[in-house]
Amino acid sequence: MPELPEVETIKKALEQNLLDQTLSAVEVLNPKLRFKVPTKELKALVDHKIISIRRRSKYLLLDFSNALTLIIHLGMTGRLLLDGKSYKHDHVILTFKSGQRLTYNDVRKFGLIDICQSGDLDNHKLIKNLGIEPLESKFTKANLKEIFSNKSKSIKLAIMDANLVVGVGNIYASESLFESKISPLRQASSLKEFEIENLRKAIIKTLKAALKAGGSTLKDFKHLSGDSGYFQHSFLVYDREGQACKNCKKAIIRIKQQGRSTFYCTNCQK
Numbered sequence: 001m002p003e004l005p006e007v008e009t010i011k012k013a014l015e016q017n018l019l020d021q022t023l024s025a026v027e028v029l030n031p032k033l034r035f036k037v038p039t040k041e042l043k044a045l046v047d048h049k050i051i052s053i054r055r056r057s058k059y060l061l062l063d064f065s066n067a068l069t070l071i072i073h074l075g076m077t078g079r080l081l082l083d084g085k086s087y088k089h090d091h092v093i094l095t096f097k098s099g100q101r102l103t104y105n106d107v108r109k110f111g112l113i114d115i116c117q118s119g120d121l122d123n124h125k126l127i128k129n130l131g132i133e134p135l136e137s138k139f140t141k142a143n144l145k146e147i148f149s150n151k152s153k154s155i156k157l158a159i160m161d162a163n164l165v166v167g168v169g170n171i172y173a174s175e176s177l178f179e180s181k182i183s184p185l186r187q188a189s190s191l192k193e194f195e196i197e198n199l200r201k202a203i204i205k206t207l208k209a210a211l212k213a214g215g216s217t218l219k220d221f222k223h224l225s226g227d228s229g230y231f232q233h234s235f236l237v238y239d240r241e242g243q244a245c246k247n248c249k250k251a252i253i254r255i256k257q258q259g260r261s262t263f264y265c266t267n268c269q270k
């Protein structure tokens, strides 16, 4: 499943390829995704230009010149293709006047495509309850303190809760908690101010490192998927059960929290 850095990388690639391009045709080959693809509404974008491309959480937002926004989420296995070729599991093809073609392909069909009025995006059912963006200015110590203050759940589950903070997936949660020396089992409300600040910085650092890794492999890529392994580089704790902690040499342990694996060092993280 693509995580926030992958989606941000895809956003940049879309910007490089499709900004200011005018849509000339929409073809819906298979409308079955998480929600039915709104074919009629998509056709309203034809003859209009993409004026900006944004990201909110893991949603890609393509703003068109007629004040409509195309919302795309890649779900588990969604891919955006710019190579102009046809594949099994292609769902939607957008063709632009320049000849460029953007194809949405999804094997497991958990992704989604929707349309809304650009001015009404913040009220969209999928967008309105999303938490703070970790790479934007509202991700402050004060705001995090407020968010965590009455949360009895563990800090790992709190930072992974998209209604509180968006884009901190399972890998980045384990890595950030190790980096800030905080046990994933601590109650969110128990964090002291300096710990919140360390965690905040660690989340930013971890996401930025992943972005940098993605950005450097971005050149010429035509398959905009999040599962290409760009970020499977050296983790500090993630997927390192039984291996020596890079800080103290004690074995990293793996536990389950809400069904997801958490990796941490019981010596370094308190």
Ligand SMILES: [Zn+2]
Pocket (backbone or CB within 6 Å): 245, 246, 247, 248, 249, 250, 265, 266, 267, 268, 269
């Ligand atoms: Zn350690």
